[in-house]
Amino acid sequence: MSRLRAQDLDLAYGGRAVVRGLSVDVPDFQVTVIVGANACGKSTLLRGLSRLLAPQAGRVLLDGRAIDAMRTRDVARTLGLLPQSPTAPEGLTVGDLVGRGRSPHQRWFAQWSESDEQAVVEALRRTGTEELAGRPVDELSGGQRQRVWIAMTLAQGTDLLLLDEPTTFLDLAHQVEVLDLVADLNARDGRTVVMVLHDLNQACRYADHLIAMRDGGVHAQGRPEEVITEQLVREVFGLEARVLPDPVTGTPMVLPLSTRQRRPQPPGLTG
Amino acid sequence: MSSPVRAGPVHGAVRPGGGSLVLRRGAVSVVVRPRALAVGLVLLVLLLLTAAVSLSVGDFPVPLRELVQVLRGAGTGGQEFVVLDVRLPRVLCGLLVGAALGLAGALTQAVARNPLASPDVLGVTAGASAAAVAVIVLGAPLGVGLPVAALAGGLATAAVVFLLAARGGVAGVRLVLVGIGVTAVLQAVISYLLLRADVSQAGAALVWLTGSLSGRGWTQVLIAGVAVGGLLPPALLLTRPVAVLQFGDDTARGLGVRTARLRGAVVLLAVALAALASAAAGPIAFVALAAPQVALRLARTPGLPLTLSALVGALLVAVSDLLARRLLAPTDLPVGVVTAVLGAPFLLWLLARASGGGR
Numbered sequence: 001m002s003r004l005r006a007q008d009l010d011l012a013y014g015g016r017a018v019v020r021g022l023s024v025d026v027p028d029f030q031v032t033v034i035v036g037a038n039a040c041g042k043s044t045l046l047r048g049l050s051r052l053l054a055p056q057a058g059r060v061l062l063d064g065r066a067i068d069a070m071r072t073r074d075v076a077r078t079l080g081l082l083p084q085s086p087t088a089p090e091g092l093t094v095g096d097l098v099g100r101g102r103s104p105h106q107r108w109f110a111q112w113s114e115s116d117e118q119a120v121v122e123a124l125r126r127t128g129t130e131e132l133a134g135r136p137v138d139e140l141s142g143g144q145r146q147r148v149w150i151a152m153t154l155a156q157g158t159d160l161l162l163l164d165e166p167t168t169f170l171d172l173a174h175q176v177e178v179l180d181l182v183a184d185l186n187a188r189d190g191r192t193v194v195m196v197l198h199d200l201n202q203a204c205r206y207a208d209h210l211i212a213m214r215d216g217g218v219h220a221q222g223r224p225e226e227v228i229t230e231q232l233v234r235e236v237f238g239l240e241a242r243v244l245p246d247p248v249t250g251t252p253m254v255l256p257l258s259t260r261q262r263r264p265q266p267p268g269l270t271g
Numbered sequence: 272m273s274s275p276v277r278a279g280p281v282h283g284a285v286r287p288g289g290g291s292l293v294l295r296r297g298a299v300s301v302v303v304r305p306r307a308l309a310v311g312l313v314l315l316v317l318l319l320l321t322a323a324v325s326l327s328v329g330d331f332p333v334p335l336r337e338l339v340q341v342l343r344g345a346g347t348g349g350q351e352f353v354v355l356d357v358r359l360p361r362v363l364c365g366l367l368v369g370a371a372l373g374l375a376g377a378l379t380q381a382v383a384r385n386p387l388a389s390p391d392v393l394g395v396t397a398g399a400s401a402a403a404v405a406v407i408v409l410g411a412p413l414g415v416g417l418p419v420a421a422l423a424g425g426l427a428t429a430a431v432v433f434l435l436a437a438r439g440g441v442a443g444v445r446l447v448l449v450g451i452g453v454t455a456v457l458q459a460v461i462s463y464l465l466l467r468a469d470v471s472q473a474g475a476a477l478v479w480l481t482g483s484l485s486g487r488g489w490t491q492v493l494i495a496g497v498a499v500g501g502l503l504p505p506a507l508l509l510t511r512p513v514a515v516l517q518f519g520d521d522t523a524r525g526l527g528v529r530t531a532r533l534r535g536a537v538v539l540l541a542v543a544l545a546a547l548a549s550a551a552a553g554p555i556a557f558v559a560l561a562a563p564q565v566a567l568r569l570a571r572t573p574g575l576p577l578t579l580s581a582l583v584g585a586l587l588v589a590v591s592d593l594l595a596r597r598l599l600a601p602t603d604l605p606v607g608v609v610t611a612v613l614g615a616p617f618l619l620w621l622l623a624r625a626s627g628g629g630r
Contacts, residue, residue, distance in 0.1 A: 083522055088518060089384075104527035108510075110299060
């Protein structure tokens with residue numbers, strides 16, 4: 001059973017078809033990672049799944065109902081979304097930003113309930129950003145900022161989390177920090193996560209379920225061990241590579257081959 | 272879930288706005304920002320003071336202590352005429368027009384996510400100006416009054432801009448470019464009309480084009496009153512979704528805001544407010560642009576404060592008109608001259624302070 005499913009989905013930008021006839025079931029309580037070459041439609045699929053983009057044909061089902069027919073507020077109470085490189089108004093504090101995550105639960109007569117407060121405290125705690133609560137968002141480092149945005153999505157209190165390239169513009173240490181946090185949200189809180197990632201090795205490490213896309217369709221999906229093969233990397237990315245077990249986690253590790261395998265050694269420096 | 276030791280300090284810090292107070296009774300909860308509330312009260316007091324001084328001073332001064340009597344209908348005949356028939360409509364008109372412009376500016380800037388946006392971009396004021404100048408120079412067709420013509424011109428121009436830009440959505444660069452194009456065409460029309468007008472018509476048109484409260488009566492008070500009384504309440508109901516809209520469309524939709532519908536409603540409100548304000552007093556410069564930014568910096572709210580923007584706009588116009596009347600008395604300057612002279616440096620100072628001081 002999947003709470004979030006796409007059936008025969010066609011998605012387009014300004015008349016240009018990007019995703020065609022795609023069907024996918026997002027497995028509950030798992031981390032699903034979407035990978036693929038640039039312009040293969042992976043971010044577009046995430047936008048379709050989160051209702052940011054209305055389908056040309058087919059439909060997205062959330063808890064068995066067509067997501068387009070649902071009230072925007074009801075969708076926002078079930079499915080949390082972190083867009084690619086989100087922006088906050090200048091000078092906004094972390095506490096205010098994370099508090100905005102509660103807006104689908106608030107009304108003009110119920111502006112800050114006790115459950116709003118609990119959810120925000122918990123979201124700050126889970127992301128380790130309590131100490132930042134009074135700071136303006138635009139003063140934070142990239143890694144802190146991304147954790148704060150994830151905290152806002154967490155405060156929304158949804159079982160489903162959709163993250164569009166949450167590691168973009170972060171250095172390696174902060175990438176790992178954010179991905180560990182996401183894994184933890186799934187493992188400890190049982191949240192279903194769907195995210196788009198660029199790095200195949202990170203995708204293999206953190207995905208329970210991997211969707212490899214090519215030309216607007218699903219090329220292969222399943223556990224990373226089943227999906228990532230040298231043949232798939234060739235077909236999906238047009239790249240010759242070796243696939244070896246990751247020495248740390250045992251998951252597949254993709255090592256690209258290059259026609260120029262190493263820099264020519266300057267004479268006299270051999271050995 | 273969090274340990275009690277930890278809950279203490281965090282508890283207060285996550286309240287919206289840090290220093291905000293939360294009032295709760297059962298399922299009802301309200302967030303009060305003491306700073307915004309204090310700023311609002313101070314603005315109200317200043318508005319009352321400015322209004323009282325405006326009613327009192329002039330070529331025929333009415334002492335402040337006699338003002339209450341006159342307002343209650345117990346003054347001399349001359350006092351009642353000057354205060355109730357001449358000065359009161361002008362003062363009320365200024366307050367209402369300023370409030371409408373401040374609110375229109377805040378709504379436009381929130382939707383455009385740009386502190387330099389104002390309803391002028393949508394062609395509203397250019398349309399109102401062209402229609403008004405046409406009435407002044409060519410005479411009123413079918414006996415249509417100046418305010419009605421200006422209102423119709425403003426709304427019609429905004430409609431044309433929307434129709435021409437429809438494919439790009441109401442927030443797009445396309446809308447701004449179409450607005451600039453249509454404004455340029457209308458400026459040409461205004462220039463043409465001014466060139467073929469005689470000197471006295473051209474003078475009257477120029478005063479109108481600067482924005483003036485001189486000689487405004489109860490008709491204009493009614494127009495501006497309709498703007499504020501009719502459009503402020505729906506705008507206030509949209510305060511919370513508008514605050515979320517300032518995060519950008521994707522995030523706002525993820526948080527359950529119907530962005531396209533909300534944008535349309537907010538832009539419509541801003542256009543109607545600006546058109547009604549222009550109809551009552553002409554295109555008073557800078558108020559819609561400066562008032563929201565001044566209010567934001569005074570109150571330090573997380574989004575543009577709508578009510579406070581209206582109050583700042585009202586105060587800006589009221590003080591400017593007082594100066595316009597008295598600065599070169601007995602010459603009555605158009606209020607638009609003073610708002611531009613006052614507003615521009617103030618905003619520049621605020622911007623310089625914000626970027627130089629590192630916030």
